[in-house]
Amino acid sequence: MYRKGVAAIILNQNNEILLVNLTSFEKKFFAIPGGGIDVNETKIETIKRELFEELGIKNDSIEIITESSFPIKFRFKMNPLIRDGHKYIGQIKYYFLIRYKGKDSDIKIDKK
Numbered sequence: 001m002y003r004k005g006v007a008a009i010i011l012n013q014n015n016e017i018l019l020v021n022l023t024s025f026e027k028k029f030f031a032i033p034g035g036g037i038d039v040n041e042t043k044i045e046t047i048k049r050e051l052f053e054e055l056g057i058k059n060d061s062i063e064i065i066t067e068s069s070f071p072i073k074f075r076f077k078m079n080p081l082i083r084d085g086h087k088y089i090g091q092i093k094y095y096f097l098i099r100y101k102g103k104d105s106d107i108k109i110d111k112k
Helices: 043-055
Strands: 002-011 034-036 062-067 072-075 081-083 086-088 090-100
Touching: 002 043, 002 086, 034 043, 043 062, 043 090
Parallel strands: 002 090
Antiparallel strands: 002 034, 062 090, 072 090, 081 086
């Protein structure tokens, strides 16, 4: 079973890309924000929820420029992911290009 998810390439007003260093990564690894799609949730609802949960970015501070035409499907290299009683061997991920219209200093990274 593959877990469906989303991720966002976020550009600020200076066309700089936001990268995050997740606590589960070594300090030298970075990622783009995103997460899993919940039951009965659209991809757009998911990316908006994830950006708010992870970065405090409100919906009125973003503009969705485009969405990938097709997802990227990959298998996990090591152990499967277990979430909500389901065992996932990989992920199907949809990507968005988003313009952040707020101030960079307003982004608040979730420290979890």
